[in-house]
Amino acid sequence: MSDDAFSPEPPPRFLQGLLQSVPIALGYFPIAFSFGVAATRAGLTAPEAVMLSLVIYAGASQFLALALVTSGAPVLVSAFTLIAMNLRHVLYGPALMKQAGSGASRRLAWGWAWGLTDEVFGQALGALARGQRFSERWMFGLGLGAYAAWVGGTAVGALAGGGALEAWPALNAGLGFMLTALFLALLLSILSRAALPAIAVAAVATVIGTLAVSGTVGILAGMICGALAGVVRR
Amino acid sequence: MNTDLVLLAVLAGAANWAFRALPTLLLRQEPRPGGLAARFLAATGPAAIATLVVASALPQLYPVPRDLIPLAAGVLATVAAYLPRRSVVGATLAGATAYGAVFWLVS
Known part of the structure; x- marks a missing residue:
C-alpha cells in the first residue's frame, strides 16, 4: 500500500513501469502473433487485424470477434x-485505486486506464501490494509496454x-x-466459491445452446444464464 | 477496410475504454456489497470466461472428437503452470507449449 506521507522512496517513473511490463510483453507477443495469423487465416487483411488490436485491445474478445465475424453473426x-x-x-x-491509497492521483486515468488488461492490472496490484508507490506515469509505462507488444505481435503475425x-x-x-489456454487460465484466476454457480450454469447453457442451435447462441446463452445465476443466488 | 468490422471494433473498444477508465474517474466508492449491481458485476466476468472456455474447447469434442491427448496435456499443463505462480500469461504459454509438444509426439 502506498502512503505518500511516510514513504521515503520517490514515486515510480515511466521507465520503471516500462521495465515492469517486460514479462507481460514477452507473454503477449506470441499470443498476439497467433491472433494475427488467425485473423489473416479468417480472411482479414493485415491492416484489419492490426486495427482490431489497436481499437479493441482485449485478447479473448479479439479471438471471439474473429469467430463471430466469420460465422456471419450480426454486428x-x-x-x-x-x-x-x-x-x-x-x-x-476501483480495486487498483483502493490499493494505491486515498491520495493517489487519478487525473490522467482517461489515458492509462485504457491499458488496464487482466495482466497489467494484476502486475500493478501486485507491485502496490508489495509496497511500491503509485504514480500515473508508472501506469502509463506499464500499460504502454504491454500495448506495444500486443499491437506489434499482431502486426508480425498478420504479415507472416x-x-x-x-x-x-x-x-x-x-x-x-x-x-x-488463455480462457482457462483467466478462469482459474477468477475462480472462487462464490463464482461457482455462475461458472457451472454458464458452462451447461453454452453446451445446450451450441448443440441445440448454434455456437453464437451457445455463447450468448452461457453468458446471460451464468450472469443471472449469479444475481439470483442467495 | 470492412465497415462492419470497423463498427464492431469501435463499439467493443469504446465499451472497453469505458469499463476500464470511467469507474476510476467517476466512482469514489464501491457498489454496495451484496447489492444487485455488485452481484451482477461479480457474476458476469466468471460467466463470460466459463462460456468461452467451453465454446473454445467444444469444437474439438463434438461432433467428432479429435486430438484428445494433446487437449488433455494442454489443459493439465495450463492448470499445473497456473497454480504455483498465478500467472495467466505463463499458464497460457505453458498450455500451448504442452499441446504443441504432445501433438508433435503423437502425430
Missing part, C-alpha cells in the same frame, strides 16, 4: 457479446500470414490451443 449481437465479456474490467480501476505455419504443424497446433 450488434457480436458487439454485445464482446462487451459482456469485458464487463469484469469495471472492477479493476495465415499460411505461415503450415510447414510447422506442431507449432500451428500449439498456437491454435493458445486461446483455450
